[in-house]
Structure formats: structure tokens, C-alpha cells
Amino acid sequence: MALRIVVCVKYVPGATGDRRFADDLTVDRDDVDGLLSELDEYAVEQALQIAEARDDAEVTVLTVGPEDAEDALRKALSMGADKAVHVEDDDLHGSDVMGTSLVLAKAIEKTGYDLVIAGMASTDGAAGVVPALLAERLGVPQVTLLSEVSVGDGVVRGRRDGDAATEQLEASLPAVVSVTDQSGEARYPSFMGIMAAKKKPVESLDLDDLDIEAEEVGLEGAWTKVDEAAERPARTAGTVVTDEGAGGKELAEFLAGQKFV
Amino acid sequence: MAEVLVYVDHVDGAVRKPTLELLTLARRIGEPVAVALGAGAADTAAELAEHGATRVLTADAPEFADYLVVPKVDALQAAYEAVQPAAVLVPPPAEGKEIAARLAVRIKSGIITDAVDLEAGEEGPVATQSAFAASYTTKSRITQGTPVITVKPNSAAVEAAPAAGAVEALSVSFSPGATGTKVTARTPRESSGRPELTEAAIVVSAGRGVNGDFAVVEALADSLGAAVGASRAAVDAGWYPHAHQVGQTGKSVSPQLYIASGISGAIQHRAGMQTSKTIVAINKDAEAPIFDLVDYGVVGDLFEVVPQLTEEINTRKG
Numbered sequence: 043m044a045l046r047i048v049v050c051v052k053y054v055p056g057a058t059g060d061r062r063f064a065d066d067l068t069v070d071r072d073d074v075d076g077l078l079s080e081l082d083e084y085a086v087e088q089a090l091q092i093a094e095a096r097d098d099a100e101v102t103v104l105t106v107g108p109e110d111a112e113d114a115l116r117k118a119l120s121m122g123a124d125k126a127v128h129v130e131d132d133d134l135h136g137s138d139v140m141g142t143s144l145v146l147a148k149a150i151e152k153t154g155y156d157l158v159i160a161g162m163a164s165t166d167g168a169a170g171v172v173p174a175l176l177a178e179r180l181g182v183p184q185v186t187l188l189s190e191v192s193v194g195d196g197v198v199r200g201r202r203d204g205d206a207a208t209e210q211l212e213a214s215l216p217a218v219v220s221v222t223d224q225s226g227e228a229r230y231p232s233f234m235g236i237m238a239a240k241k242k243p244v245e246s247l248d249l250d251d252l253d254i255e256a257e258e259v260g261l262e263g264a265w266t267k268v269d270e271a272a273e274r275p276a277r278t279a280g281t282v283v284t285d286e287g288a289g290g291k292e293l294a295e296f297l298a299g300q301k302f303v
Numbered sequence: 304m305a306e307v308l309v310y311v312d313h314v315d316g317a318v319r320k321p322t323l324e325l326l327t328l329a330r331r332i333g334e335p336v337a338v339a340l341g342a343g344a345a346d347t348a349a350e351l352a353e354h355g356a357t358r359v360l361t362a363d364a365p366e367f368a369d370y371l372v373v374p375k376v377d378a379l380q381a382a383y384e385a386v387q388p389a390a391v392l393v394p395p396p397a398e399g400k401e402i403a404a405r406l407a408v409r410i411k412s413g414i415i416t417d418a419v420d421l422e423a424g425e426e427g428p429v430a431t432q433s434a435f436a437a438s439y440t441t442k443s444r445i446t447q448g449t450p451v452i453t454v455k456p457n458s459a460a461v462e463a464a465p466a467a468g469a470v471e472a473l474s475v476s477f478s479p480g481a482t483g484t485k486v487t488a489r490t491p492r493e494s495s496g497r498p499e500l501t502e503a504a505i506v507v508s509a510g511r512g513v514n515g516d517f518a519v520v521e522a523l524a525d526s527l528g529a530a531v532g533a534s535r536a537a538v539d540a541g542w543y544p545h546a547h548q549v550g551q552t553g554k555s556v557s558p559q560l561y562i563a564s565g566i567s568g569a570i571q572h573r574a575g576m577q578t579s580k581t582i583v584a585i586n587k588d589a590e591a592p593i594f595d596l597v598d599y600g601v602v603g604d605l606f607e608v609v610p611q612l613t614e615e616i617n618t619r620k621g
Contacts, residue, residue: 057436057551057570058570061436061438062435062439063439081552139404139414139416140407143408162552165551166435168417169400169414170397170400170416171401171403171404171414171416174372174401174404174405175404175408177405178376178404178405178408178409179408181480182480183371183480183484184371184372184373184401185371185484186371186401187397189545202371203545204396204398204492205395205396205397205492205499205501206396206492207489207490207491207492208489208490208492209488209489209490210486210487210488210489211371211485211487212484212485212487213484213485214483217483217484223552224545265414265445265448266413266415266443266444266445266446267445267446269442269443269444270441270442271434271440271441271442272439272440272441273439274438274439274440277577277595277596277597277598279595280582280597280598280599280600281598281599282589282599282600282601283600283602284589284601284603285603285604285607288611289585289608289611290608290610290611290612290613290614290615291611291615292601293583293585293612294612294615294616294619296583297560297583297616298619300581302505302527302560302581303527303619303620
């Protein structure tokens, strides 16, 4: 039985760039250089490792985003994914996690899947709820926040390192998995991989293709509203001293003055 | 006054601090009704009542421990239907966000995650969030359904506000998907004896500069009753467990005092700590970006400065 893996990836503004909000208080995706979210590279890596351990797997990378988001898909294809699906529609602008997860779920169903793999969160919105939302919407088991994952005999297993405990999890396929940055370093695309990626198919879908109404998504369809976004005032410059032998004692004095000691 | 559902994070009946902070926020928008699930659920009632819970709905069943997330979503949904609250508030950790998100889809409501403050507003609760590595602050609200909001640790003070806290049994019928993901083994995390990183009032962190030796920062942490954090570089080098990583891909902390030793302050690290109230850094490199954030910085060798600081604190404590 073939194993169809769909990896959800996001094209995000680079964290080292000047990230900001646009006039409509959505994330500015035009004026800041974007890239494949670092946390999604781990998802692509685990998908490839699962696929490489067998001979009947196919890895599809899926994104919802503007035209430039194809860069994220090409990166994943150059790492070794087989094909890509790009959901792009002007009406998607400003979607919240509810809208985005709706579109992803419909696109996953249309593509066909046995295993969905996502990163633990995006590096821009960083809500970290899309994998759980996908499991709920698709009606399949949620096996999330894994630092180790394996698939065999139609079952996905993994280790989840929580705050209070480490859990071993197990669920039958189909299922939705998310992996953390502890799951294993993502590979760099090889030159051959980059060349091959140029020829790999990228299917483009819009809302009509997914039977989604414009009112269900985008800024208007969002179930949340950002009323204000303000740049955090820069922290006022504090005191910086050079240790001349009593730096520790002077610091203790400062902390005592602030009532920490 | 409208009721507000508060999901309780507890370990065998011991309520974790962020839930008590959540009760403080809940009282700003209504009367808190707590929902406690699993082993020891009823034992949470006294502490929840002390902090403002008017009712404590409890349910226990093997499913809560044996299967991931969904049984808890089923129970929270049952509580939602029974109470018809004005809002649903959920504390960290990560599992809380997953439970909240799935509930929100089911009840067709918007969700706001990782709020750092919450106040009543004319059109429902207004949540403050930090964005882009805490370089922006946003205010948002939910425009569809019953607001479902998850809150970060240290978002409010724990306040005593005695209320009835009457325990009521919550009747839960599990959905077909409840047993989808089996927990086949669980190993409780070993306690370091120090405060939980995300909940601590003081965090002492170390990075590349400690060169593998966390003993000096652990000693400082213990003199202050602080939690120990680590930069990604220190964790990647294998010097300290990932559970202590502060930053974009680790924990986000917002303590009263954050002491960074031997941490340069890359954007990935700042994302996890720059909302701390007071920031102190010790670093050899006067040009390190961490010094842009500090209230007090020492340019110097941390192996000189930190032990001297620890000794001075211990002396002052007598």
C-alpha cells in the first residue's frame, strides 16, 4: 500500500528582516523578504526520512499563501519532496488560523493523504494550533509535538516531550503529525536537488477548486480582529559597566536596590 | 454576571500557577467557573475557590490519561454546553492551545492564543499579544462565537479572592475520535527542585559563554530561588536539556528578573525573553546585542562576575 505524505509548509517573513504589520494590520508579506519557515524544514525532513525508509511513499508539500510562497515549495522540493500544491487566491489575504486550517484541510483531502506532517508552529504568527485544527477538521488522530517519529504497518508512533512528562504516542493512519525542532536537523538541498526541483510539478489551486466561499476566509472571514498593533517602545538604555574586579558585588547592589535580594 | 470557563492545568490535584493567574484575568470579565479533569480533579477545588472560582466542574475517567487531547476537548465542550459561558480561557502549556483550538472549531468560535493580558471590552474581551519576537504589541478580539483565549504564564498576578468553589460532577460522553491517539507510556519529568522555567519570578540563563559549565549559573539561580534557562547554542551543544531552552523555538519567559550570562542576544533568543521586566546581562563582548536590552549590564568574564555575585547575595541573605 502506498504511503501518501502531505507536508504543510508556510512562507514567512524572515526573522532577521524588519518584520511589521501592514496598514490593514495583517502581517506585511510584501516588503520583507520571505522564506520557508525554519520550523517547517523539520517537517519536510521527517517526511523525507519516513519516505526514504520505504519504496512506496510519495511526499507532497502544500502551502497556502501569496505568489512568492512558491519559494517555500521550491525549497522543500529541492530538499527532496516529490511534488507541490500551492493554494493561492487574493481572497485569502488576512486569513486567521481558522481560515487557513479550513483551506489546508480541503486541499489535503483533495490531494489525498495517509499522513499529514507539519511543523510545531510558524515563525511569524506562531500560534502553534494548525496541526490540532487539521486533525479536528479531517477527523483523524492528532499525534503532535513529536521529537521522534516513525511509521510502520499503518501505525504512526512518536515521542512527545511535554512540560510535565514525556509520552510515547501511537495512532493508526491516516493521522496528522507535527514535529518539533528536536526531531532532527533538516538537510541542506544539494545542487542536484536544486536542479531537479525546477522540473518538479507545482499544482496551483484557488478557492473555487476547493469549494470554499470567499466569505469563509481572508480578513473579512476571520473570526478574530486585530484592532491595534504598536511597535514595542525600545527599552530605555540601562547602565552598562565594565568589570574592574567588583562587578559581581556592584551587580548585587543593583539587584538589592530593585528588591530582588 | 456572565460566567467564564477556566480550564485547569493541574498535576494530580496540584494546580499549576498559570491557572491561578488565569482566574485573576477571568474575574475581570465575569465569574470564573473552573473545569478540572483527570486524577485528582476534585482536589483542586479548595485552591481554585481561594482564587475566585465560583464553581468547579470535575470529571475523571481513564481516557484523560490514556489518550491524547481529544478526551479533554470532549469534556471542555460538555462544560461549555452546560455553562454557556461568555468566554473560555485556557492556560499553557502547549496541550492547552491544542485543546482550545479544537474546542473553538467545534463551537464555531474564534481563538486567540498566547495572550499576555486580558481586559473587558465593549465588544467582548480584548487580548494583548506580543508579535514578531515581542517587537510589536497587538490588541485583538474575537468576532465570531464565544471567545476562546489561551494565555501565557506570568500574564497576571495571582490574587486571593475567596469564592464558593462548589464542586459539581461534569457528565462527559466521549466522541468516537477520543481514543484515536493512545499514550502507550508516560515518564514524568524529573524535578530539578527549582521553579518551573515559564512560571519563575527570576530566570538565570546561560549561553555559549559558559563553555559547558552550568554549575556557576545554577549556584546563582539557587541563591535567588530562580529557574535556570539556556540559549539555543548551549542546548545544541548538549550542555543543558532542551526543556530549559529560552527563545523562538524553546520557552518564552516573562519573569520579573532575567539574568543572561554569556548570551550574545540573537533575535531567536530575544524572542523568548525580551518582555521580562528587568533584564541583566553579563558578557565579555561589550558589543553583544543583549546589552541593547539591559537595565544593567556587566562587561566582564562571567566566571569572575557570577561567582562573586552569588557569594555577595548569599552573604546579604545571611
